[in-house]
Amino acid sequence: MLEVDYSLWPVGALWIQIFNFLILVFFMNILLYKPIRSIVAKRKEAVNSLQREIDDYQSRSDQNEKGINDGMILAQKDGLQIKDSFKAEGHEQGKHILGEAGASVDEKLGKAKKDIDFQILEVRKSLESQINTFSMDIAEKVLGRSIQ
Numbered sequence: 001m002l003e004v005d006y007s008l009w010p011v012g013a014l015w016i017q018i019f020n021f022l023i024l025v026f027f028m029n030i031l032l033y034k035p036i037r038s039i040v041a042k043r044k045e046a047v048n049s050l051q052r053e054i055d056d057y058q059s060r061s062d063q064n065e066k067g068i069n070d071g072m073i074l075a076q077k078d079g080l081q082i083k084d085s086f087k088a089e090g091h092e093q094g095k096h097i098l099g100e101a102g103a104s105v106d107e108k109l110g111k112a113k114k115d116i117d118f119q120i121l122e123v124r125k126s127l128e129s130q131i132n133t134f135s136m137d138i139a140e141k142v143l144g145r146s147i148q
Contacts, residue, residue: 139147 136147
């Protein structure tokens with residue numbers, strides 16, 4: 001086995017090595033670790049700040065999107081109401097126009113019926129005045145002799 005001879009080391013050398021190590025750690029902490037830690041802390045704060053801004057913008061975006069969606073739904077409802085009102089108005093105008101057309105047709109039909117009735121009456125009067133002469137002519141032709 002390997003044996004270590006401690007007689008070569010003076011007794012205070014170990015304490016000197018420990019003291020040197022502690023001084024080295026102290027200076028490394030001041031010169032190296034603290035600046036790196038401060039840079040990391042600044043970077044972490046910057047990242048946290050950016051994350052807060054991202055969250056803020058995201059919430060604004062969500063609110064704007066909700067507002068846009070609500071506006072679209074409201075616009076669609078308004079559009080449907082306007083469409084239905086136009087449809088109802090058109091339906092009423094159509095009824096009105098058809099009513100006027102029906103009244104005009106009824107009026108013209110009544111006028112035509114009166115004209116036809118008047119013409120029938122005139123023809124009847126003219127035929128009644130000629131009925132005696134026609135019946136005499138027919139009777140003479142059937143009998144073959146004069147009826148007077």
